[in-house]
Structures are given as structure tokens and as C-alpha cells.
Amino acid sequence: MNADGVTREMGHRISGHRDRFKVLFEDYFRSLRRTADVPTLSRFVPEALDRVEELALRGGKRQRVAFVYEAMNLAPSTGSQVAVDTAALSIELLQAHLLIHDDIIDDAPTRRGGPSTYYAYRAALPERPQHALGLALLAGDLALALSLQVIADAPLPASLAQSMTQCQVTAAASTFRGQIFDLERDFLGVPDTNVLHAVCDFKAARSSALAPIQLGLLAAGQDPCEHDASLRRYAWAFGVSGQMRDDYLSLFGDEKVTGKPATADVRDGRITYLIRTVLLAASASEREVLESVLGRTDASEADVDAVRQIIRDHRADRTLLADMGCHAEIASREAATWSGWGEAEAVAFFRDVPVWGIERLL
Amino acid sequence: MNADGVTREMGHRISGHRDRFKVLFEDYFRSLRRTADVPTLSRFVPEALDRVEELALRGGKRQRVAFVYEAMNLAPSTGSQVAVDTAALSIELLQAHLLIHDDIIDDAPTRRGGPSTYYAYRAALPERPQHALGLALLAGDLALALSLQVIADAPLPASLAQSMTQCQVTAAASTFRGQIFDLERDFLGVPDTNVLHAVCDFKAARSSALAPIQLGLLAAGQDPCEHDASLRRYAWAFGVSGQMRDDYLSLFGDEKVTGKPATADVRDGRITYLIRTVLLAASASEREVLESVLGRTDASEADVDAVRQIIRDHRADRTLLADMGCHAEIASREAATWSGWGEAEAVAFFRDVPVWGIERLL
Numbered sequence: 272m273n274a275d276g277v278t279r280e281m282g283h284r285i286s287g288h289r290d291r292f293k294v295l296f297e298d299y300f301r302s303l304r305r306t307a308d309v310p311t312l313s314r315f316v317p318e319a320l321d322r323v324e325e326l327a328l329r330g331g332k333r334q335r336v337a338f339v340y341e342a343m344n345l346a347p348s349t350g351s352q353v354a355v356d357t358a359a360l361s362i363e364l365l366q367a368h369l370l371i372h373d374d375i376i377d378d379a380p381t382r383r384g385g386p387s388t389y390y391a392y393r394a395a396l397p398e399r400p401q402h403a404l405g406l407a408l409l410a411g412d413l414a415l416a417l418s419l420q421v422i423a424d425a426p427l428p429a430s431l432a433q434s435m436t437q438c439q440v441t442a443a444a445s446t447f448r449g450q451i452f453d454l455e456r457d458f459l460g461v462p463d464t465n466v467l468h469a470v471c472d473f474k475a476a477r478s479s480a481l482a483p484i485q486l487g488l489l490a491a492g493q494d495p496c497e498h499d500a501s502l503r504r505y506a507w508a509f510g511v512s513g514q515m516r517d518d519y520l521s522l523f524g525d526e527k528v529t530g531k532p533a534t535a536d537v538r539d540g541r542i543t544y545l546i547r548t549v550l551l552a553a554s555a556s557e558r559e560v561l562e563s564v565l566g567r568t569d570a571s572e573a574d575v576d577a578v579r580q581i582i583r584d585h586r587a588d589r590t591l592l593a594d595m596g597c598h599a600e601i602a603s604r605e606a607a608t609w610s611g612w613g614e615a616e617a618v619a620f621f622r623d624v625p626v627w628g629i630e631r632l633l
Numbered sequence: 634m635n636a637d638g639v640t641r642e643m644g645h646r647i648s649g650h651r652d653r654f655k656v657l658f659e660d661y662f663r664s665l666r667r668t669a670d671v672p673t674l675s676r677f678v679p680e681a682l683d684r685v686e687e688l689a690l691r692g693g694k695r696q697r698v699a700f701v702y703e704a705m706n707l708a709p710s711t712g713s714q715v716a717v718d719t720a721a722l723s724i725e726l727l728q729a730h731l732l733i734h735d736d737i738i739d740d741a742p743t744r745r746g747g748p749s750t751y752y753a754y755r756a757a758l759p760e761r762p763q764h765a766l767g768l769a770l771l772a773g774d775l776a777l778a779l780s781l782q783v784i785a786d787a788p789l790p791a792s793l794a795q796s797m798t799q800c801q802v803t804a805a806a807s808t809f810r811g812q813i814f815d816l817e818r819d820f821l822g823v824p825d826t827n828v829l830h831a832v833c834d835f836k837a838a839r840s841s842a843l844a845p846i847q848l849g850l851l852a853a854g855q856d857p858c859e860h861d862a863s864l865r866r867y868a869w870a871f872g873v874s875g876q877m878r879d880d881y882l883s884l885f886g887d888e889k890v891t892g893k894p895a896t897a898d899v900r901d902g903r904i905t906y907l908i909r910t911v912l913l914a915a916s917a918s919e920r921e922v923l924e925s926v927l928g929r930t931d932a933s934e935a936d937v938d939a940v941r942q943i944i945r946d947h948r949a950d951r952t953l954l955a956d957m958g959c960h961a962e963i964a965s966r967e968a969a970t971w972s973g974w975g976e977a978e979a980v981a982f983f984r985d986v987p988v989w990g991i992e993r994l995l
Contacts (some may be wrong), residue, residue: 308807310831315817316810372774376767402816405738408770409813412734412777413933416806419781422798429792437785444778445670447679451771454764455677507954 281627284620288340289333292359293367299360299421300324317409323417327367329383331601333519334628335362335483344485344617345609349493354435357425358486361404361439362405364418365478370448371411375404376450377539381531415443434489442482449473461542461550476510494592498612501605509625514630515595518543522579523557534575540566544594549578549587557581643989646982650702651695654721661722661783661794662686677813681772685779686752689729691745696990697724697845702847707971719787720848723801726780729949730810733773733927737766737899738812743894757836777805797850811835823904823912830873834877838872846983860974867967871987874960876955878991880905884941897936902928906956911940911949918976919943961987 300320300464309316371594373379374387380388386394387494388410417455422435453470456462484502485495495502521536522545536543542550546565553561561581564574582588662682671678695815701721705712718923736749743749745766750772754765804980816831817825846864847857857864881921884907898905904912908927915923923943926936968983 287763308803309810310835311815312828312831313810313814313817313823315813319813320809372770375637375770376763378763399819401738401740402819403818406813407808408734408738412755413806413809414811415774415777416802416809419798419802420806423795423802432795433785433791433798436781436795438777440781441670441787444775444782446673447771447775447778448681451677451681451768451775452672452675452765454771455675457764459760463674466674469674473672 277376277623278627278630281620281623284341285332285334285337285624286332287467288337288590289330289407292333292336293328293330294365295356296328296363299330302389304519305519315406316465319406319413322391323364323371323414326385326388327414330386331383333363334624335359335366335479337624338480338483338488339490341620342484342489343615344490344620345613346491346493348492351427351431353425354427354431354490355487356491357422357427358435361418361420361435361468362423362478362486363541364414365439365443368411368414368418368443371407371477373450375407375411376454379535381530384527390475393405394605405453418484431489435486438482438485438495442478445473445477446475446580449475451475456542457540459542459549464547465543467514467544467547468507471511471514472507475514476506479513480509481506498609501608505602505605505621508598508605509628512602512625512629515544515591515598518545519588519591519595522575522582534572537578538563538568538570539576545582545587545591548590549582549585552585552587553581557584567602595629596626599629638977638990639985640992643982643985646703647694647696647699647986648707650699651692654695654698654725655690655692657718658690658722658725659823662690666777671763677768681775684753684772685726685729685733685776688732688744688747688750689725689776690956691747693745695725697721697728697841697985699986700842700845701849701852702859703979703982704846706849706982707851707854707975708855709976713789713793713898715787716789716793716852717791717849719784719796720845720852723780724840724845724848726776726783727801727805730773730776730780730805731840733769733776735812737769741897746889780805787801795849796963797848798842800847800851800857804840807835807839808837811839818904823909826906826909829876829904829909830869830905833876834869834874837876838868841875843868858923859972862892863967865962867983869989870931870960870967874957874964874987874991877906877957877960881950881953881957884944896932896934899927899937899954900930902934907944907949907953910952911913911944911947914947914949915943919946943991951974957991958988961991 287385303320303511304317307320314363326592336359336472339355339362343355370382372386375389378388379387379388380477386470387407389403389407392410393400394544396403396406419436419439422432422439425432427435430527447592449470452466456470459466481502484506487494488498518536521531526532536546546561550558550561562579567574602625603622606618606625609621665682666679669682671682698721701717701720705717714754727975732744733750736744737751739750742752751769754761754769754772758765758768781798781801784794784801785822787794789797811832811834813838818828818832821921843864846868848859880898883905888894898908908923910922912975922939926932926940929936951966964987967982968980968987971980971983
């Protein structure tokens with residue numbers, strides 16, 4: 272198949288998983304509404320569930336969901352449909368939790384092209400910012416509980432439920448450590464690449480790539496530990512490549528695609544892979560410009576343009592894109608080794624998706 | 634045994650469980666430090682674990698822990714020591730999570746006689762309040778993950794681990810709903826007693842009384858569902874009685890015992906059982922005084938004294954104490970019915986502890 276054929280085929284597979292999952296996810300929330308234990312006199316509790324649902328269904332490309340289903344297809348057996356559906360629901364509910372809390376941590380107004388849960392509460396309760404904070408925090412906590420409850424309540428063999436819970440709890444704990452490390456980064460000046468890699472691994476790769484693959488294999492009756500080292504290498508390289516893409520898009524991407532204003536990273540002052548590269552390459556006077564803009568919450572579009580120009584002058588954007596391609600290639604090669612034990616079509620998916628994921632958006 | 638004998642015996646049993654658990658909890662954190670997956674370059678991640686540990690070990694009377702162990706003793710079998718220890722660890726880690734997030738929600742400076750985790754971070758990072766918020770939130774998230782990981786990683790039969798996880802996740806989800814309802818209360822004027830009861834049930838009774846008893850029974854190889862309705866009635870009445878005690882102590886108690894300033898409830902403006910009673914009994918002019926003080930973050934000791942005086946004038950404190958005793962009695966009678974299936978000594982514990990819990994502090 273030529274490159275265009277791969278792109279079409281990949282897009283088709285991912286949107287197939289996404290569309291199937293959409294029906295499943297809507298059903299889940301409908302059934303939650305019927306069965307959830309809600310204080311009868313409360314209006315805020317059903318509203319919190321509404322907000323979790325609204326953010327969760329706002330969706331995105333559902334890469335994690337595709338990973339769960341394709342990982343199940345790696346195994347020769349057919350696997351259990353209930354198990355794989357449960358895994359996908361759990362993954363996306365955990366993701367909703369992570370996004371809700373992340374937007375509190377970053378004080379971020381927008382997410383997935385709409386208001387963040389935190390800012391939705393602030394808009395609803397303009398005179399009560401402390402209550403808005405508390406309600407957003409609790410909506411996030413609730414999503415985390417739901418992501419584990421969906422496994423605990425599913426009609427699964429106890430040993431499978433136990434393994435899936437262990438997988439998700441470990442992913443969640445890793446992510447929290449990664450988020451803490453991410454905040455620490457702001458105290459480290461220009462951090463070493465190893466720090467950025469570790470943040471990305473803990474914060475994103477484990478919950479977004481490793482856990483979905485592990486859960487898909489578990490649903491297929493496989494033991495993901497047998498391939499642990501390789502799965503981790505894959506998840507890491509895929510995650511780093513994806514983070515580099517996001518760093519690029521946050522400055523050079525289309526807001527309509529990213530769902531976030533292109534000034535967000537600059538205003539946060541976060542040292543991304545891209546900002547790190549340009550800070551190290553910049554002259555003293557350029558560095559002064561960069562440092563005067565980074566972290567300024569009122570940075571204008573012109574300020575951000577100045578940052579973009581310095582990045583382009585040093586070809587730091589090109590360096591980043593090359594590095595991103597290199598990590599996608601590492602992931603791709605790692606997946607190719609799975610042909611020793613995995614079904615060909617699913618192996619091809621994991622081999623092609625890292626490159627597809629970056630080419631599609633650039 | 635006379636009343637003094639009961640008090641001594643009860644105190645002895647509870648402190649026995651507490652002291653045993655202290656060793657277990659310290660061991661847990663030591664072993665976590667050896668095994669936890671921490672990014673090697675991070676200083677903030679081990680520090681977050683330190684803060685969770687410090688708050689968790691700061692302890693208290695460990696009523697929940699006593700409930701877990703005594704509930705295991707309800708069953709004729711000896712039960713599994715690993716299972717009951719795991720349950721106790723999980724319960725107290727969940728509690729640490731709840732306290733950390735609660736103190737963010739309430740913007741509370743103190744907890745268990747020391748700084749809240751949120752304020753400890755704010756003190757450590759005075760120039761970075763947004764980072765302090767994020768780190769406290771994540772330390773809380775991490776504690777929640779640990780409370781479930783300790784079950785997932787324990788050497789337990791899968792079906793037991795699965796039931797224990799289900800129990801804890803359900804308790805957590807109930808508590809989050811109760812906390813949301815608790816915040817909603819501030820928008821409801823003077824709420825109905827049913828609202829206060831439901832808040833207390835969802836927010837406190839389920840995670841502090843029901844779940845520990847369920848987990849203790851599970852550790853003993855029993856199915857807590859067989860006694861579900863009775864356990865829920867017990868937990869509810871015990872929880873309401875305890876909440877009324879806390880409402881009383883927050884205005885009339887010794888700060889050294891409660892670990893919180895006696896002005897906290899007044900400054901929060903929260904309508905507690907006590908405040909509700911006095912608001913309904915107050916004359917128009919008294920109500921004016923009460924409303925001018927409640928919710929004022931700068932309420933002085935004299936303001937709070939004025940509230941205390943109005944409460945005393947209407948004997949609202951006496952009404953509350955009578956109501957508290959009544960709910961303790963309901964719990965006590967419910968536990969007495971367990972003698973049909975539970976071991977006598979443990980039944981006596983649950984029968985006596987509601988009254989002991991309120992008499993000890995008043």
C-alpha cells in the first residue's frame with residue numbers, strides 16, 4: 272500500500288473505533304443516570320455528572336480507544352467484547368478526570384474547543400469562585416471514581432477485573448507523579464531533555480498509550496507483562512513524538528484543530544521541547560525577548576509572533592519536527608518487532624499510527 | 634459492666650487498634666518509598682509522598698481502623714490478617730485523599746492540629762499560589778490512587794480484591810457526591826433537616842462507617858450484602874450523631890481536641906445542624922446578628938461569642954445534644970440486633986461505640 276493508502280486506511284480504522292465507542296459511551300452515561308446513587312434533593316450532583324459527560328463526549332480523535340481495540344486485535348483469540356468495551360470506557364473516564372484536574376492546575380479556560388469544566392463552573396457561579404473551584408475539583412474526583420467503578424461493576428471474571436483495575440490505578444498514579452514533575456519543571460530553569468522525556472513518559476505515555484495497550488491485551492486474555500519492556504519503549508517513543516507535535520501545534524497550529532489558543536504555552540511560560548531548543552540556541556538579546564514574553568499572562572499576539580520568529584530564525588521548529596519524526600520512527604520500529612507474536616493487521620496499525628498521527632496534523 | 638467500665642474497655646480497644654495500625658502504616662510508607670515508581674530526577678514527587686505520609690500519620694483516633702478490625706471480629710471465622718490490614722490501609726489512604734481535597738475546597742489552613750496540605754504548599758511556595766494549588770490537588774489525587782493500589786497489589790484472592798475495590802470505589806463516589814451536595818447547601822438558605830441528613834450520609838457515613846464495616850466483613854470471608862439494610866441504618870445514625878458532635882465542638886469545643894479553630898464553621902457560614910436550629914428559633918433581631926456574622930471571614934472572637942450566646946439563649950445547644958444522643962441510641966439499638974449473626978464481643982463494640990464517641994468528648 273502506498274502512503275496515501277495507509278493514511279486512508281488508518282483514518283478509516285480510527286474513525287470506526289471512535290464511532291462505535293461514541294454509541295457505547297452515550298449508553299454508559301444514560302445507564303449511569305438511571306443507576307447512579309444521587310441524593311434525591313440535590314441539583315448540583317446530577318449537574319456535576321452532566322459536566323463530566325459533556326466533557327467526556329466532547330471527545331476528540333479517541334486515540335486511546337483505538338489503542339484498546341487494536342491491542343485486543345493483536346491477540347489471536349477473539350477476546351471478550353464486554354472486557355474491551357469496559358476497558359475503553361475506563362480509559363476515557365480516566366482521561367476526563369485528568370483533563371478536569373489539569374485545567375484547574377493550569378487555570379485553563381478552554382479544552383477540546385469548549386470551556387474547561389473549571390471555567391464552566393466559574394461562569395455559572397461568578398460570585399463564588401471558591402465554590403466553582405471545589406465543584407470542578409469534585410467533578411474530577413467523581414470521574415476518577417467512575418473510571419474504576421465501571422471495571423468493578425462490569426460482569427467480568429474477578430481475576431480480569433483485578434488486573435484491569437491494577438493497570439488503571441498504576442496508570443493514574445504514574446500520571447499524577449508526571450503532573451507533579453511537570454509543575455516542578457517550572458522551578459528548574461531550562462531543564463535537561465531527560466527531564467522533559469520523563470515528564471512526558473509519566474504524565475502522558477503511560478495513561479495514553481501504555482495502559483490502553485495493556486488493557487486491550489488483558490481483554491484478549493493475554494498477559495501484557497510478557498511484552499512489558501517493548502510496550503514501554505513503544506509507549507514512551509509514541510508519547511514523546513506526540514508531545515513534540517503538541518508543542519509545535521501550540522505555537523504553529525490551528526486553534527480550531529488544537530482546541531486551545533495558540534498563546535497558551537507562551538502565557539504559561541512552560542519550557543516545552545520547542546522553547547527549550549530555542550532558548551539554548553538564542554543570542555543574548557533574543558533570549559531577553561523570549562524571557563520577557565514567556566510566562567506573561569497578557570502576552571499579545573505580536574509578542575507570540577516575536578517568539579515564533581526567533582524560533583524560525585534558529586530553525587528550532589525544524590529541529591523539533593525532525594526529533595518528532597525520529598521518535599515516531601523509534602515507536603514504529605518497536606511495533607514492527609511485535610509481528611513475532613501479534614496478528615499482522617493490528618501490528619501494522621501500531622507500526623503506522625505514530626507517523627500517521629504526526630503527518631495528519633502538520 | 635458499669636458505664637465507667639465500658640468507657641475504659643472501649644478506650645483500650647480503640648487505642649489497641651490504633652497502636653497496631655500505626656506500626657503497619659509506617660511500614661507501608663517505608664515500603665512505598667522503596668518500591669514507588671518515582672521519576673529519578675524529581676524532588677517534588679518524593680516530597681508529595683512525604684506530605685501525604687505526614688498527614689496520614691498525623692492520625693487522629695482512627696475510628697475507621699477500629700471499625701475495620703472489629704467488623705472482622707463480628708464473623709466467627711478468624712479471617713485473613715493480610716486482608717484486614719490491607720482494608721485498614723486503604724481506608725486511611727482514602728481518608729487522607731478526602732482531607733487533602735476537602736481543605737482545598739474549604740480553603741482551610743489547619744487540619745488535625747497542623748497545617749493542611751494545601752497551606753503547607755502555599756507556605757513553601759509563597760510566590761506561586763497556582764503551583765501550590767496544583768501540587769496539593771495532585772498530592773490528593775495520588776493518595777486516592779494509593780488507596781486503591783494497596784488493594785490491587787496485595788496478595789489477596791482476586792475475588793476478594795475485586796469486592797474490596799468495589800466497596801472503596803463506591804464509598805469514594807458517594808463521598809464526592811456528598812461533598813458536592815455539601816457545597817450546594819450554601820445556596821439553599823436554611824436547608825431542611827433531610828438535606829443535612831443526606832449530606833452527612835453521602836459525605837461522611839458511607840466512607841467513615843459503612844465502608845470500614847463492609848471491608849472488615851469481607852476480610853473475614855463474609856458477604857456484607859446479607860446485612861446491607863442494617864449496616865446502612867447503623868452507619869447513617871452513627872454518622873449523623875458524629876456530625877452533630879462535630880457541629881457542637883466546632884463552636885463549643887476545645888481547639889486542641891478538634892484541631893481546628895473554633896471560628897471555622899462561623900467564618901465558612903455553613904448551615905450546620907446547630908446553626909440551622911438557632912436560625913429557626915431566633916427572633917428577627919437575633920437573626921440579623923447571626924446573618925451579619927455567619928460567612929464573615931474576618932469574624933472576631935467577640936462575634937462568635939455573640940453567636941454562642943444566641944444559641945445558648947434558645948437552648949439550641951441542648952436541642953442538638955439531645956438529637957445527637959438520640960441518633961447514637963438509634964445506632965446502638967441497630968448494632969444490638971447483630972447479635973443474631975455476629976460474635977458477642979464485636980457486637981458489644983458497635984453497640985457501645987456511638988455513645989462512647991460522644992461522651993468521651995463532651
